[in-house]
Amino acid sequence: MARGITVKTLLNKKFKTFRFTGIWERVLGEQERGGIWVIYGNEKNGKTTLALLLSEYLTKFENLNYVSAEEGTGFTFQQNLTRAKIDFKNTKIKFYDYLEIEELEAMLSKRQSAKIVVIDNATAYVDDLKTAVLRKLKRQFPDTLFIIMAHMEKNEPTTAMAKLAKKLCNVYFRVEGLTAFVGGRCPGGILTINDQTAMLFHGSEISKN
Numbered sequence: 001m002a003r004g005i006t007v008k009t010l011l012n013k014k015f016k017t018f019r020f021t022g023i024w025e026r027v028l029g030e031q032e033r034g035g036i037w038v039i040y041g042n043e044k045n046g047k048t049t050l051a052l053l054l055s056e057y058l059t060k061f062e063n064l065n066y067v068s069a070e071e072g073t074g075f076t077f078q079q080n081l082t083r084a085k086i087d088f089k090n091t092k093i094k095f096y097d098y099l100e101i102e103e104l105e106a107m108l109s110k111r112q113s114a115k116i117v118v119i120d121n122a123t124a125y126v127d128d129l130k131t132a133v134l135r136k137l138k139r140q141f142p143d144t145l146f147i148i149m150a151h152m153e154k155n156e157p158t159t160a161m162a163k164l165a166k167k168l169c170n171v172y173f174r175v176e177g178l179t180a181f182v183g184g185r186c187p188g189g190i191l192t193i194n195d196q197t198a199m200l201f202h203g204s205e206i207s208k209n
Helices: 007-012 022-028 047-058 075-083 101-109 131-140 160-168
Strands: 017-019 030-032 035-041 064-068 093-096 116-120 145-150 171-176 179-184 189-194 199-202 205-207
Touching: 022 030, 022 189, 035 047, 035 131, 035 160, 047 064, 047 075, 047 116, 047 145, 047 171, 047 189, 101 131, 131 145, 131 160, 145 160
Parallel strands: 035 145, 035 171, 064 093, 064 116, 116 145
Antiparallel strands: 017 030, 171 179, 179 189, 189 199, 199 205
């Protein structure tokens, strides 16, 4: 039987967190390193550019695995990296084509595994990454941050798994017309994504970080 904990025990618990700076701190605040974030929106609205810029920034804290399950790691995805001006010297991001769930679990189980995983996107995993599997991954790897990307329908993520991910997430980014509306358990705000200069705009201040 599960055991409850006292107020004192709860308040004395220590958590490993991201201490962001600049534009990211303004919209995200301080976040626990594990859990789920969601990025969703219609196609060609800036999701991938946002995901790549966010991924590059998060490598200041942890290594990151980016699973490009839908688009793969071919020429068009290479162009996405070029547009986002991802630093080719950055060795803390590893890109993968579609991984079976068993392969994903095996990768995350390695001692030196990256603690952040981007799954791009939910539609590509509609037959394999069901809601129960997502809950299992979250329980199995509590110190890992899962960033789930999804298409959008009626202003909500598509696929049952992505809808559950949004309910469980600490942070979500709804992307429309190169603008990300940030919400969840965070200060929130609006980021304007400039796809040409690969920069993020927040209010009148311009910064990549």
